Amino acid sequence: MRRILRCHAIVLGVAAALALAGCSGNGDTAKTAAGGKGLEKTTIKVGGLPIPDVAPLHIAIAKGYFKEEGLTVEPVVITGGAAAIPQIKSGALDISQGNYVSAFLATSKGDKLKMIADMYQAAPNTFNVMVPKDSPIKTVADLKGKTVLVNNLKNIAQLAVTTQLKVAGLGETDVKFVEKPFPDMANAVTTGQADAAWMTEPFITSTQSQLGFRKLVDTMTGQMEDFPIAGWMATEDWTQKNPKTLAAFQRAIGKAQALAAGDRKEVEKVLPTYTKIDAQAASVITLGSYPTELNENRLQKVADLMLEYKYLESPVAAKSIIVTAAGG
Incomplete structure (x- = not known):
């Protein structure tokens, strides 16, 4: 009987030790x-x-x-x-x-x-329409009849630009939207394939600092704020x-x-x-x-x-x- 009790105590002790080890061990390992x-x-x-x-x-x-x-x-x-x-x-x-x-x-x-x-x-100036520094386009209204690059057609880019067109008294069909990946937009604009581009970072900053592009409009304002x-x-x-x-x-x-x-x-x-x-x-x-x-x-x-x-x-x-x- 004494041997049985002793064995039972050992088993309980081992179980308790394992439980404590599990509780006090490395948290990342446990996770x-x-x-x-x-x-x-x-x-x-x-x-x-x-x-x-x-x-x-x-x-x-x-x-x-x-x-x-x-x-x-x-x-x-x-x-x-x-x-x-x-x-x-x-x-x-x-x-x-x-x-x-x-x-x-x-x-x-x-x-x-x-x-x-x-x-x-979105936050202010995180999604802007950008134009070359010498572009004759000075306001959103000047985009009428122009070509604007977006990364995807009929998507968030086109929707964002369209909200700004509305403020300027224009509609979605007053401009021509053309799809182009973000990394290819600057070259397309500088070579005359398009007049403006809807950009996000880091392309906004890089085109400003390297090519002298300027912001035409922050599209995350008005209806698109936040x-x-x-x-x-x-x-x-x-x-x-x-x-x-x-x-x-x-x-x-x-x-x-x-x-x-x-x-x-x-x-x-x-x-x-x-x-x-x-x-x-x-x-x-x-x-x-x-x-x-x-x-x-x-x-x-x-x-x-x-x-x-x-x-x-x-x-x-x-x-x-x-x-x-x-x-x-």
Whole structure:
């Protein structure tokens, strides 16, 4: 009987020691084990443009936030949020950056897309129409009959410019919109292929400093003030088949988003690692904000404006494209 009690005490002691070790051990290790356990996919491909909007993704990679969740993220460069939709539908990408106009437009046409986390919101001078320094175009009204470059047709760029045309007494059809990737816009304008271009950073700053371009108008004013720009999207099918992977991604990107929102230096530090923005430029370019919550009311503003400008034929509820994960 004494031997039985002694053995029982030893077993209890070992169990207690293991429990204490688990509680007092390295926190990151504990998170890794908990986060990685049972993920449907441990490696995912995530699309993003080489612009400031996606800084939190690269912060999360650099800081090991995804690793803590047992997740390996492989960044893939895309040409635009709208262009990435076929890639996530085909499975070439698991998750991608996507602007909200693209998401609502695709949803209205029957694509089952879900926004899973917020990314970027406009601030003054983050999306401007730029013209050469010697351009005869002095006001928005002067754009009548001119060619304006946008990175995607019938999308957030064209919508933003159109809101400014309205203020100037013009309509969308008063200008010719031509699609061109951001890196190719400056050359297209300087060689006479277009008269103006809708640009974001770092292209606003680089064309000003290197080519003498000037701002014609800040498109994120008036109806577009504080406009939600982009978030992370996936297909509805993917979110349903990979709920634990989704939650792991949301936790990690949320952590990085909060860091980017509270410390510009963290954004400046990571920009040169995935864009052509060097450290000096990173310290002076204009940045938007990094929201920490995927807010239905904010996104509804996008859908309502799209309806007003007939980008949508009927109302779309923002909550219909938002998905959050249990425990995420």
